[in-house]
Amino acid sequence: MKRRPRIGLALAALACGSMALAGCTGGGGSKAGAGRKAAAPPPVAVAIAPAANATNVPVSSEVVATATNGKITEVTLTDDKxxxxxxxxxxxxxSWLPSRPLDYKRGYTAQVTATDGAGKATTSTAKFTTMAKPDTIVQTSLNLQNGQSYGVNLPLVVAFDPPVPKEARAAVQKRLLVSTDPPQPGAWSWLDEGNQVSYRAPDPWKPGTRITARAALAGLPMGKAGFGDDDHTAVATVAPDAVRMDIDNDTKQMYVYKDNRLVKTIPVSLGKPSTPSSSGNMVIMEKFDSTVFDTRGEPNGGYVVTVQDAQRLTWGGEFIHSAPWSEGEQGYTNTSHGCVNVSSTTASWLMRTTHVGDLVRVRGTEVQLARGNGWTAWNDSWDQFVKGSALPVPQDLKPAATPPPAAVTPGNSAAPATTTPTPAPTNSGG
Structure with missing residues (x-):
């Protein structure tokens, strides 16, 4: 007799096995995890500098706070009152930067709050005391004056006496703060001697730009040079018109441009061969209705003369100024002691037309402008200029920038600038 296959039993067993498997996976897993708790996040740790109980802290100090397992959300600083x-x-x-230098010999408390990923806040404090006023002071200055209007080629210039040693320049540069509206980022560049650092953008400022600057140098350690003397702050604007002057020794003419349009051609007399004018890109540094040139004691000087409508181009004493005594030679012969001589009428017109910070380009003379003899930032190409930065230059500022507009005068090739220490300002032109 044939046996019938036991299909029903087999199917029943299979179904039972499936149910059992499902029951082990679901029910067993739920029971195993029911008693577990989520792991607690690691606690937030906050580190503060200046450290707790620190003494002799420079008044230029910033609050540096770091958070482990969290994010800094608030920093406050209060004095001992x-x-x-x-x-x-x-x-x-x-870091957190105070808006003013701290006081000497004063107690302060830094309070820092950090928050973890779950929103839990942790607050830490550190009390410290600042140093006494130092004996060794570095005299500093900023050329930007509050509320003034400047030409589109004005470089910001900070000067130091004595000079800042190379190893201290990065820390000093970090305390030089510039913002513009509209935004136009730039870079700082040091003279090799360390007595001057200049700031400009790759291209001239846009007319109407608002410039805000702070040289936060009071009490700042500057290596063996000493400590900074003061903070310097200023808010200024750029003039609405872009003025520049191109001076060609070959033609003995000055070409005045406004917004890249030639508006006036002026005969000039430059420095004679024994006292030549400098060739290069300069900017107007100062303007005087009247000033005195005193060259007594100088090798090629010995005279004292009062001049009208004078505009300084170099620390060494080169000016554009009224020279009624040379009007017959202007446009034909060089007779000055290095200055740009123009007629009285023209000098008066220039004083009404130009701004401190306007570009003046001289070409074709016997000597080249020395780097640092004036505000010479525009005498460097952008690639040359950024090499003088003590800090890394942002990537978007590294490509070469557009050069200043080409002059329409002959003899327009620029020779490399030489480098000499910045001389003390003198009125020795003529």
């Missing part, structure tokens, strides 16, 4: 110090985080978040 409970007064709050204003300030803000740097844009890169590296």
């Amino acid at each position: 409970g007064a709050k110090v204003d300030g803000a985080m740097r844009p890169d978040g590296s």
Whole structure:
């Protein structure tokens, strides 16, 4: 007799096995995980500098705060009388910068709050005391004056006496703060001697730009040179018109441009061969209705003369100025002691037309402009200029920039600038 296959039993067993498998996976897993708790996040740790109980802290100090397992959300600084110090985080978040230098020999409390991923806040504090006023002071200055209007080629210039040693320049440069509206980023560049650092953008400022600058140097350690003397702040604007002057020794003419349009051609007399004018890109540094040139004691000088409508181009004493005594030679012969001589009428017109910070380009003379003899930032190409920075230059500022507009005068090739220490300002032109 044939046996019938036991299909029903087999199917029943298979179904039972499937149910059992499902029951082990679902029910067993739920029971195993029911008693577990989520792991607690690691606690937030905050480190603050200046450190707690630190003494002799420079009054230029910033609050540097770092958070482990969290993010810095608030920094406050109060003095020992409970007064709050204003300030803000740097844009890169590296530190909190007070809006003014701290006081000497004063106690302060830094309070830093950090928050973890779950929103839990942790606050830490550090009390410190600033140093006494130092004996060794570095005299500093900023050429930007509050509320003034300047030409489109004005470089910002900070000067130091004595010079800043090379190893201290990066720390000093970090305290030189510039913002513009509209935004037009630039870079700083040091003279080799360390007595001057200049700031400009790759291209001239846009007319109407608002420039805000702070040289936060009070109490700043500058290596063996000493400590900075003061903070310098200024808000200024760029003139609505772009003026420049191109001077060609071959033609003995000055070509005045406004917004790249030639508006006037002026005969000039430059420095004679024994006292030549400098060739290069300069900017107007100062303007005087009247000033005195005193060259007594100088090898090629010995005279004292009062001149009208004078505009300084170099620290060494080269000016554009009224020279009624040479009007017959202007346009034909060089007779000056290095200055750009123009007629009285023309000098008066130039004083009404130009701004401190306007570009003046001289070509074809016997000597080249020395780097640092004036505000010479525009005598360097952009690639040359950024090599003088003590800090890394942002990537978007590294490509070569557009050069100043080409002059329409003969003899327009620029020779390399020489480098000499910045001379003391003199009125030795003529």
